[in-house]
């Protein structure tokens with residue numbers, strides 16, 4: 001089936017999810033066209049020209065960085081001209097700003113955070129999670145000739161190997177951009193670099209109160225671990241952002257990741273699931289963190305922490 | 313300043329699950345309901361903007377059945393002024409674009425200066441309703457906003473991207489923004505406010521033509537466990553000793 005992949009790039013760099021989309025597209029048979037929407041799309045052609053890509057469509061636009069009206073207009077134009085059966089984008093913050101809008105406007109079939117897709121006798125079936133990733137669902141798109149899917153990052157391996165795609169250009173004209181990129185605010189470096197630690201003791205909302213944090217700071221020190229946290233602790237202002245593991249925080253790969261009171265939301269897993277050994281302690285036996293953990297204990301984290309304190 | 317906030321009542325699973333007979337959803341008996349976490353931040357942001365402006369109204373809108381009024385009452389107890397709930401059976405388990413169609417009718421009738429949604433709902437994790445709603449209202453938009461300032465005809469927002477990098481964007485208003493956790497500290501409702509919220513108005517409507525769904529759930533199921541974790545049994549003391557052993561072995 002014909003697939004249109006939309007490349008994602010930021011500050012001149014192709015985002016890795018783009019090559020994962022190519023793998024997914026290839027799996028479904030193709031032909032696979034990749035649209036590069038940029039001020040200078042040619043600069044990204046080499047990065048996108050991997051095995052499995054049949055055509056690279058350069059779409060020059062005025063804007064250097066992502067703006068949702070610009071992308072929406074460009075993809076809308078390509079969809080009208082090329083009528084792909086399937087449009088694939090990463091489930092990313094940029095896509096969240098325009099993909100659902102495009103699907104609503106054109107009446108496309110739509111699903112987000114998809115981690116598996118199959119062609120069931122000409123009918124597309126996508127798999128995604130519901131209810132805190134405790135349940136999976138198969139979703140289909142009755143009556144839709146065209147479907148737009150946002151695919152979860154790292155669910156497919158990146159496509160690799162030199163490609164031999166033809167390169168074409170599409171002119172889409174200018175779009176009135178009503179939400180304009182102005183500036184970047186860099187991530188502030190913290191007192192520690194959690195990405196270089198061999199052993200992370202990571203605590204989540206399960207620790208309950210800010211007052212309890214000190215206990216885990218001390219435990220981490222005694223165990224020779226670096227303390228990291230899930231997002232809610234940063235949102236609450238208990239810990240600086242530099243300690244946050246996950247999609248909007250740091251991606252870590254320590255030898256040991258010990259997670260206490262972390263449920264295992266997809267955005268948290270995105271930042272730690274490739275850790276060497278993952279140990280999770282959670283009172284909920286169905287917590288999603290146990291799906292990626294190597295070792296798990298259904299236990300109260302305070303009781304386990306108390307026992308650990310005795311051992312170190 | 314009139315601000316519409318989209319508030320969803322979400323369901324959370326405990327450690328047991330059963331499915332409905334058609335297997336298209338979880339049996340509601342196994343769900344605990346609450347206001348979507350992201351929507352408490354959206355509500356708080358709206359209240360602050362209303363109060364800073366000195367006048368105006370915060371209207372919470374929900375596509376949900378009568379039970380979903382609990383989530384609306386929560387937002388009303390935080391300080392929102394009134395609510396509009398839209399519902400028909402077609403909306404049960406509906407895809408985000410269908411939900412956006414129902415919400416759009418309600419939002420349009422309010423002619424708001426600003427529409428706020430959460431980034432995502434914790435039970436469906438579509439992260440899609442806000443942008444679809446913006447399109448249906450023909451409004452500019454930005455997703456995953458961690459900072460918001462209004463002045464003149466524009467909203468200056470921080471959009472938080474992967475890795476924490478922030479895109480500072482200027483959005484023409486009125487617009488639809490999807491609000492990320494951490495943008496503010498949602499207030500707790502006092503008991504008195506919760507009582508008062510019972511008196512606030514919630515108008516109930518039926519949607520017009522919702523069009524064809526963008527997706528349909530074929531079936532839901534418990535994910536196969538895969539290799540899964542090796543579970544450490546015993547009391548906390550034994551668990552701690554095993555954890556220490558594993559750490560020593562794996563960090564050596």
Ligand SMILES: Cc1cc2nc3c(=O)[nH]c(=O)nc-3n(C[C@H](O)[C@H](O)[C@H](O)COP(=O)(O)OP(=O)(O)OC[C@H]3O[C@@H](n4cnc5c(N)ncnc54)[C@H](O)[C@@H]3O)c2cc1C
Nearest residue numbers: 204205206230231246247248249261262263265267283301
């Ligand atoms: C765009 C976007 C980006 C995001 N980026 C990130 C990110 O970078 N990092 C991140 O972490 N999140 C991120 N999130 C948020 C994410 O969706 C979750 O909300 C968050 O990860 C939940 O954190 P948690 O597991 O600590 O809390 P919860 O989900 O509330 O889980 C707490 C856990 O503690 C357990 N627990 C409670 N008490 C105890 C006890 N006494 N003993 C043992 N266990 C106990 C509970 O069973 C539960 O499983 C992002 C969300 C969005 C939309």
Ligand SMILES: Nc1ncnc2c1ncn2[C@@H]1O[C@H](COP(=O)(O)O)[C@@H](O)[C@H]1O
Nearest residue numbers: 318319375429430432433438439440441
């Ligand atoms: N049924 C609903 N009623 C009201 N608002 C909703 C509903 N569903 C989604 N939303 C809004 O859209 C946001 C994103 O939800 P979702 O697209 O389902 O992940 C939520 O945080 C709400 O602000």
